[in-house]
Amino acid sequence: MPNTTRSQFIFGFVIVAAIIMGATIGLLSNDVYAQAEQQTIVVQAGGAGLGAAEALIFAPQSVSVHRGDRVVWAVNGFHNIRFSEEGHIPLALIPGVNEVEIPQINPAVGLPNIDNGAVYSGGMANSGLPAGVPGGAPDAGGTFSLIIDLEPGTYTYLCDVHPGMVGQITVVADDEPVASTAEVAIQAKGEIDAALALGNEAWQAQQEAAFGVNTANDEGVANVQAGSTDTGRTTVNRFFGSTTVIEVGQTVTWTVPAGSPDPHTVTWPPLRGQDVAPIPQDAGPPILAFGPGFTPNIPENGEVAQGTEFNSALLFPGQSFSLTFTEPGAYPYVCNIHPGMEGTVVVLPPGA
Ligand SMILES: [Cu+2]
8 A cells, every 4th residue: 555545544544533433422422411401500508588687598409400400509608518428517626526636617618629610420529618718619609510410319418507408409310301590590589588587587576676685684694695596497697685784793694596597606806707717738728727706715714894805706506605794884795707796785883
């Protein structure tokens, strides 16, 4: 065979091979993404209600998609999105537990292990935490999305910050119908409105009670409820009774009710934006150590006089924090993680 003919033959062979390969790839990708068009649906991660009411749900809680569809989570609040079969894991790691030496945000919650917009084909996948967590989800307060490349079946994901905030994606066969983008949006709104109903009611009740004050009981203790309870999947980020009036020597106890869906702090002065103090590492991501905002600062003997600083750090549902006030005056305080969640302790001279 003359050289030219031979190179033409090889060239031709390569072309034919490329066509066959292309067709095969086409068939394969058709097999993977048989749906004619990739659909994008939006899941709301949390939703704002009246005032300080906030729904801690994924809406729609359950969506059906075809393999190859894109799911976009609109992140409305401090949430992560994590697929895992092991369920909820702790947001905070405490020294002495599992060889942790520094109090920190659990890196498995705070840091992403999959790119925003990536193809998700199973296993552990975490968006990371938004806003305020260095190295966390890249578009804080924005969106996180995945292309769902999974066998038909139901897959569960959750937010580790808010136990009980769980969502499901069901992948159905290509010839089964699924709700459209618009239908999913309408369903999401309905679910958020329903979840917010109790929270909005609690918010309105709190507004009406705002001028009421907490006072001390026979034991000299004034109890203040931090955050809402019995409001389902909605939280109302307020101190119930924002004013507490006691006498010198009496105690205020703040309690996050066991039925509250969100943690809070009792802090003075405000330490906003100081929740995380990253410690760079030679290799790998930084340790997300707690900053002053998440570090307890308990005054000696729990006693507060004018100018004393205090910080309960995160109080999870069921936890309490107490301070005894030793000087007359007005003592403002805030929840460090919920803007607008503020209160005042008015301390009167004894026998006033
Ligand atoms: Cu709070």
